[in-house]
Structure formats: structure tokens, C-alpha cells
Amino acid sequence: ILEATNGREALALAERESPDLAIVDLNLGPPGPESPSGFNLLQRLRERMPAIVLTVDQRPESIRRAAAAGAWGYLLKSSDLHNLSATVEIVLARSRDLRGKKPETEALDLATGWLMATYRLDQPAARRALVHLANEKRCTTSEIAQEILESHQLHSALGRFIAERVHASAREEG
Template identity: 35%
Template structure:
């Protein structure tokens, strides 16, 4: 049987070490891939022939709130994502689910809780959502974007012009405009400004 492969994406080496320990206890056979920023995580997710689980920090270099969850889910829609974050769980957990995550664990949780979350996700289980607030429609629409559309939208959110986004992604400005047209349609908005307001739905407030 092929060893399971798990991606840990967090910019803090000590917390990655804690997550590796949780993984080793829940899945001793697993091969762990580490990433310290969102770009590295996306590249690793895209390159992996098999990926059984992604453990993702919301707040890391290259990540815009829930944009990292949406982007990785778009890249690997069949791979469960568990968000590990210092964000307020009552607010962040249901929103993380809307962007494709199957679970949420606070960074204040102990090792046993991390291990249990890994085991649940690998078993195909999702967090119970019955007593959590409903997700908003715009989050679902953002989650429907393709990986490239999400990258374009995140570039727009960062204040980049079309030609700058084109340079960043290695595509033509005309292609960026085409993606923007698709983004506006999928989000149900009329212009770039409204798309920026929609993208801000991916933001989240973090604990100190």
C-alpha cells in the first residue's frame, strides 16, 4: 500500500514540528511535506501525485485570509483540508468550511486534539456543523472560482493592476481580462470594485 502523503503549511517551524508529531501519532506511515508560505504549499499540492490531507494555517506569507483555503481546495478538490489557526473558532470555522475545509482546530489546542483532527480527516469525517452559523452565499461563490481565477482575484485584492497581475502569473494581460470577466460573472458583480468588496469576504480577524 502506498504511504499516505500529508502537506503541512505553516510559517512557524516550531508549530510545523508540533503538527508533524500529531501526524506521526495519527498516521505513522505518512510522508510529510512541509511549506512555510502559501506559494510553496500550492506548488507542492500541484506537484504531488497523491495527497491525502492538507493542514493549513490561515495566516502565512502569501495568504489573504481564507484565500489560501479556497486556492488549495480549487487545486486539490478531493483532498481534505484542516485549518489550524489562531483565528476565533466561532467565526472562522464555518467560513473555512465554506471555502472547502473539512475541519478547524485552534492553535491553542493540545496535541491530542491535533492528533484527533488528523485522524478524523484521514477517515473521511467532517466537523459537525449543525450548531455553527450558516455560511454566506458570497463565500460559496468565491470557492467556485478556478485556481487561476482565484490568483487573479487575490492580485486585484492586493491592489495590483491587470498588467501587474499578468506579470505575476506569467500570462497575458488579455488573459487576465478574460479571467476578470469570468470572475465578475461567477461572483454576480458588475465591476472590479465590487469584486474587491466580494474578495474581502475572505478576510478574518486573528487573535493577538
């Protein structure tokens, strides 16, 4: 557990230590060029890690601003320890899920798009084709998607190589 007394310290700690989660108080003292406000800190941490707001501020406007700034959760300091612990566990699990699935999801989306463009399929048909191939090869749809993408990349590279050779040969002859 790391603790910072202001936004500047929090940013420095986040950069140096790369924690899995930030718990941010919206009242970090007066914001300035050296020390961001709680909302600004949420925005700056947004791409690095999930953040939960823990504050005394119950105003709906603050809740909306925190959500817009990237907060994954919003708890009042009057919340009991069980609520804080449960929120931390849920946010950490969700963050791990998103980080772990992103490459798989990206490969599935790319392979689906390639199947749609190549074979003029709609999205559900392309996904069914991926599932069918995965079942046939006894592997996951992510593995099939990766194979399709690698095959497409190899085919494209081979096509470029052959085209360059044909072009070079034509120059030599002509």
C-alpha cells in the first residue's frame, strides 16, 4: 500500500511503483500547476490503472465528474470496511479480466473482420465459422483467430515477395 499527500506525489508514486489500483480522495488540497486536483488526477491515471474515489463528497455533480474522469468506483468515507474491500476486489478482478482478454478480443475482432471481407459474411456468420473451425480443430476461437491472422500475414508477405520478384525480373528483361 502506497500513500500520497497530494496529487503530485500520487502521480510520482504511480509512475515509479505502477500499482494495480489507485484509491483517490477528491480533496487533495488546492490544485495547481505542480499538484493536480482529484478529478485531474483521475484523468491522468485513467490509462495506467483503475481508480476508485473514496471521499466525503456526496454531490451528484462530483459523482458525474468522477465517472467522466475515469473512476471505476465511488465510495463515501462513511462506507464500512466491507464495502471498501468488496469494491477493491471487484475493480481489481475486472481490471485483470480486461487486461487479460484484450489481445484475445482484438485477434477475434480482426479475424472476424477478415472473414467478413474475404468471404462476404455478416458478423454472426463469421463468428459461427470461427466457432466451427475451433471445434473441428479442438482448440479455442482465440487460437483459431490467431492462426487465421498469421496465415493472412504470411500470405500477404509471400504475395509482396512474388510481386517484387516479378517486377525485378521484368525490369531486367526490358
